[in-house]
Amino acid sequence: MTGEPLLNAVRPEQERAELLVWMKEKVRPEYGEKPLSPRRDPLHELISTILSQRTNWRDEDAAYQELRALGDWDAIIAAPVETVAHAIRRSNYPESKAPRIQQTLVAIRDSPGGYNLDFLKELPVKDALKWLTDLPGVGVKTASLVLLFNYARPVFPVDTHVHRITTRVGAIPKMGEQAAHRALLKVLPPDPPFLYELHINLLTHGQKVCSWHKPRCPVCVLKERCDAHALYGNDVPSWKG
Numbered sequence: 001m002t003g004e005p006l007l008n009a010v011r012p013e014q015e016r017a018e019l020l021v022w023m024k025e026k027v028r029p030e031y032g033e034k035p036l037s038p039r040r041d042p043l044h045e046l047i048s049t050i051l052s053q054r055t056n057w058r059d060e061d062a063a064y065q066e067l068r069a070l071g072d073w074d075a076i077i078a079a080p081v082e083t084v085a086h087a088i089r090r091s092n093y094p095e096s097k098a099p100r101i102q103q104t105l106v107a108i109r110d111s112p113g114g115y116n117l118d119f120l121k122e123l124p125v126k127d128a129l130k131w132l133t134d135l136p137g138v139g140v141k142t143a144s145l146v147l148l149f150n151y152a153r154p155v156f157p158v159d160t161h162v163h164r165i166t167t168r169v170g171a172i173p174k175m176g177e178q179a180a181h182r183a184l185l186k187v188l189p190p191d192p193p194f195l196y197e198l199h200i201n202l203l204t205h206g207q208k209v210c211s212w213h214k215p216r217c218p219v220c221v222l223k224e225r226c227d228a229h230a231l232y233g234n235d236v237p238s239w240k241g
């Protein structure tokens with residue numbers, strides 16, 4: 001069998017909202033409560049998230065540390081782009097990420113708050129998302145991560161795990177990641193702690209159980225309401241994104 005299942009491709013919004021609340025409650029006993037507290041400074045989060053694209057967290061962290069070893073943000077902007085690319089070589093696609101990081105830092109340096117992004121706390125969420133996604137190399141996922149993780153703003157980052165699980169279960173119809181951000185945010189409660197815990201626990205569930213290739217449906221706590229499981233049983237096909 002090929003393609004993704006969708007028994008209930010277009011559920012009413014209220015039903016999707018209720019399903020997402022149910023999912024959050026079902027995965028909590030597996031992975032625990034996740035209190036929302038900033039884990040690193042906003043600029044660190046932003047640059048690390050760019051470095052993390054198609055890169056595991058160890059290489060992302062190594063690339064970030066080598067980048068910061070070049071000096072402060074001004075020094076990184078002033079460095080030859082080849083030097084920046086070399087510093088971040090543990091991250092995939094360093095040649096394309098290096099100029100984007102430098103351009104992003106220039107735009108931030110020249111913003112009203114300089115390297116301090118705290119003005120994002122006060123902007124309406126829509127404007128804060130737009131400001132961030134206007135930066136080179138910053139997509140809606142990265143912008144959402146910074147706004148939720150660092151400023152407890154009510155947005156929902158949709159990474160590959162969240163996208164895959166919410167689609168397979170049937171909380172959203174099949175659509176791209178960008179559209180999934182809008183579709184999920186529309187029905188989720190505007191409650192940052194809720195959104196944070198759901199994001200983190202679904203990410204873990206995607207790594208441990210609902211993997212892209214061979215989801216472990218027999219041990220999955222979501223299977224009783226999962227569209228993919230209802231359609232395919234324990235033989236859910238690989239995720240095609």
Ligand code: SF4
Nearest residue numbers: 210215217220223226
């Ligand atoms: S039942 Fe299977 S496909 Fe559905 S969420 Fe769980 S692991 Fe994923």
